[in-house]
Amino acid sequence: MNIKAYIESGTLELYVAGALSEKESQEVYNLTVKHPELLEEALKIEATIVKLTAATAPIDSQSLFNNILSQISTNNNVRPLNQTKKHWFTYVSWAASIVFAAGLLWFANQNIQLKEQLRIADTDKELLETQIENSRNSLTEAKALISVLRDKDIITVPLDGQAISPEAYAKVYWDVKGNNIVLDVQGLPDPPKGKVYQVWSLTLNPLTPTSLGVIENFTTDENKLFTIANTNASEAFGITLEPDGGSESPTLEQLYTLGAVATTP
Numbered sequence: 001m002n003i004k005a006y007i008e009s010g011t012l013e014l015y016v017a018g019a020l021s022e023k024e025s026q027e028v029y030n031l032t033v034k035h036p037e038l039l040e041e042a043l044k045i046e047a048t049i050v051k052l053t054a055a056t057a058p059i060d061s062q063s064l065f066n067n068i069l070s071q072i073s074t075n076n077n078v079r080p081l082n083q084t085k086k087h088w089f090t091y092v093s094w095a096a097s098i099v100f101a102a103g104l105l106w107f108a109n110q111n112i113q114l115k116e117q118l119r120i121a122d123t124d125k126e127l128l129e130t131q132i133e134n135s136r137n138s139l140t141e142a143k144a145l146i147s148v149l150r151d152k153d154i155i156t157v158p159l160d161g162q163a164i165s166p167e168a169y170a171k172v173y174w175d176v177k178g179n180n181i182v183l184d185v186q187g188l189p190d191p192p193k194g195k196v197y198q199v200w201s202l203t204l205n206p207l208t209p210t211s212l213g214v215i216e217n218f219t220t221d222e223n224k225l226f227t228i229a230n231t232n233a234s235e236a237f238g239i240t241l242e243p244d245g246g247s248e249s250p251t252l253e254q255l256y257t258l259g260a261v262a263t264t265p
Contacts, residue, residue: 001031001035003035003037003038006031006038007037007038007041011028012028012038012041012042012045013045015028015029015042016042016045016046028042151175153175153176153177154173154174154175155172155173155174155176155261155262156171156172156173156174157171157172157173157174157236157237157259157260157261157262158170158171158259159171159172159237159238159239159257159258159259160257160258160259161187161256161257162255162256162257162258163255164241164253164254164255164256165188165189165256167187168187168188168189168256168257169187169188169257170183170184170185170186170187170188170239170256170257170259171183171184172184172237172259174230174234174261179229179230179231180227180228180229180230181212181227181228181230181237182225182226182227182228183199183215183225183226183227183228184224184225185197185215185218185224185226185239186224187257188218188224188239188256188257190218190219191218191219191241194243194244195241195242195243195244196214196215196216196218196241196242196243196244196245196246197214197215197218197239197240197241197242197256198211198213198214198215198239198240198241198242198246198247198250199211199212199213199214199215199228199237199238199239200212200237200238200239200240200250201230201232201234201236201237202234202235202236202237202238203232203233203234203235203236204235204236204260209238209249209250210232211246211247211248212228212229212230212232213228213246214242214245214246234261235260235261236258236259236260236261237258237259237261238250238255238257238258238259239255239256239257239258240252240254240255240256241254241256242254
């Protein structure tokens, strides 16, 4: 068998490109097993196709075809084109196979991008649903506050700014029957890092403070409205700035607001 003539015939290129019939492919396979030179040449052709496919840009068909022609004419591992009709058909078939393979890569990439877009859309949907739910919660809170404000048994206690922050203010809406207060702290500045506001119920004679807890999420709460349990016989309310976790007794130097419960005449 003339190995050189067989290599130059273009049959190996068609074999690698998958353009032969099943019977012809089996014949070529048997020859590559029998003749190592043919196997080596087939592997070189396959490596060249992989290189060409990786180098092409599938979304630009003209650039793709020009790139393929350039690679075929300059790559040492590819046999030069003869002027015969048979060899022209061989290389056109090979080039078409490369275009097809590159197109598959492009479609695969488009599929990946589509999946990513769908994932982003799902994320946006979840975010929108969360925002809607938060809005519903805010609306529920607003309705609850309106209900509190309209209740004739609610005691309103304004808390005025003190020496450390004269411009500060807050307001307590005390539901005595429900044993809780709604605290509006829109007039307080954001606490510095490592500090929290702590709410106190006070009796005045003797002066006895009772902690109602700290406002942990002051900065993140947009409404600045907090419902706090209060079972005390409060005569006044105060808010101090304390270290994270709160204090056992109020730091008077950090007293931001204070207000007394109005006495009934």
